[in-house]
Amino acid sequence: NAGVTQTPKFQVxxxxxxxxxxxxxxxxxxxxxxxxQDPGMxxxxxxYSVGAGITDQGEVPNGYNVSRSTTEDFPLRLLxxxxxxxxxxxxxxxxSRTEAFFGQGTRLTVV
Amino acid sequence: xxxxxxxxxxxxxxxxxxxxxxxxxxxxxxxxxxxxxQDPGKxxxxxxxxxxxxxxxxxxxxxxxxxxxxSFLHITAPKPEDSATYLCAVLGGSQGNLIFGKGTKxxxxx
Numbered sequence: 001n002a003g004v005t006q007t008p009k010f011q012v013x014x015x016x017x018x019x020x021x022x023x024x025x026x027x028x029x030x031x032x033x034x035x036x037q038d039p040g041m042x043x044x045x046x047x048y049s050v051g052a053g054i055t056d057q058g059e060v061p062n063g064y065n066v067s068r069s070t071t072e073d074f075p076l077r078l079l080x081x082x083x084x085x086x087x088x089x090x091x092x093x094x095x096s097r098t099e100a101f102f103g104q105g106t107r108l109t110v111v
Numbered sequence: 112x113x114x115x116x117x118x119x120x121x122x123x124x125x126x127x128x129x130x131x132x133x134x135x136x137x138x139x140x141x142x143x144x145x146x147x148x149q150d151p152g153k154x155x156x157x158x159x160x161x162x163x164x165x166x167x168x169x170x171x172x173x174x175x176x177x178x179x180x181x182s183f184l185h186i187t188a189p190k191p192e193d194s195a196t197y198l199c200a201v202l203g204g205s206q207g208n209l210i211f212g213k214g215t216k217x218x219x220x221x
Contacts, residue, residue, distance in 0.1 A: 004154075033208070042213040043155070043198070058208060090154050097202055098143060100209060102154030 002026050006091050006103035013081040013110045021076040021106050023091030029101075031094045032074040036060065036087040037105075043090065049074055081110045113138040113204040117197075117212035124219050127188045132215045134199030135181040142207065144182050146175050147198040149214070155198055189219045 045058030
């Protein structure tokens with residue numbers, strides 16, 4: 001099993017560009033989520049999904065969009081990148097919001 | 112407000128020097144407390160889940176305990192490979208999502 005796979009691992013964007021961070025899991029988990037991790041801030045929830053077709057906002061959703069068309073995939077879209085979105089992004093999945101399995105992260109720099 | 116506070120922010124130990132990390136929390140309707148380990152450049156890795164006060168879990172040199180207001184991660188005779196950031200999270204609150212603390216960065220010197 002691959003677990004949770006995130007792509008890309010690194011990305012540099014220019015201000016105003018858009019991009020999609022990919023996340024896929026092979027554990028048949030219903031619950032998936034996106035976090036960002038900044039120095040001194042800890043992990044903060046951006047968006048989450050409790051199943052295909054159902055998404056909701058977390059603590060810091062502004063500037064991000066998500067959709068969940070399948071159980072396996074949960075992409076995160078940056079609509080118009082800003083320097084404040086420079087961060088490390090983690091995708092996680094779990095059976096029922098319990099023990100979460102995290103991907104290896106995407107390190108994003110917006111210049 | 113739901114909140115998780117971890118202390119200390121950083122801890123330096125000599126190999127074999129036992130110590131404890133603290134995680135205090137305020138959350139409505141606690142449904143579980145979780146400990147994770149995070150190595151540099153990697154995603155968090157699940158260690159333990161605790162559900163009720165008085166519960167304890169052990170794994171190798173690590174033991175996690177839970178009271179009604181806080182959890183401790185005890186590290187017995189640590190080794191350099193235990194060096195990592197340890198994250199605490201609680202499940203609860205109005206949305207029922209994981210709320211993470213900022214972590215404790217542990218360094219174990221040989």
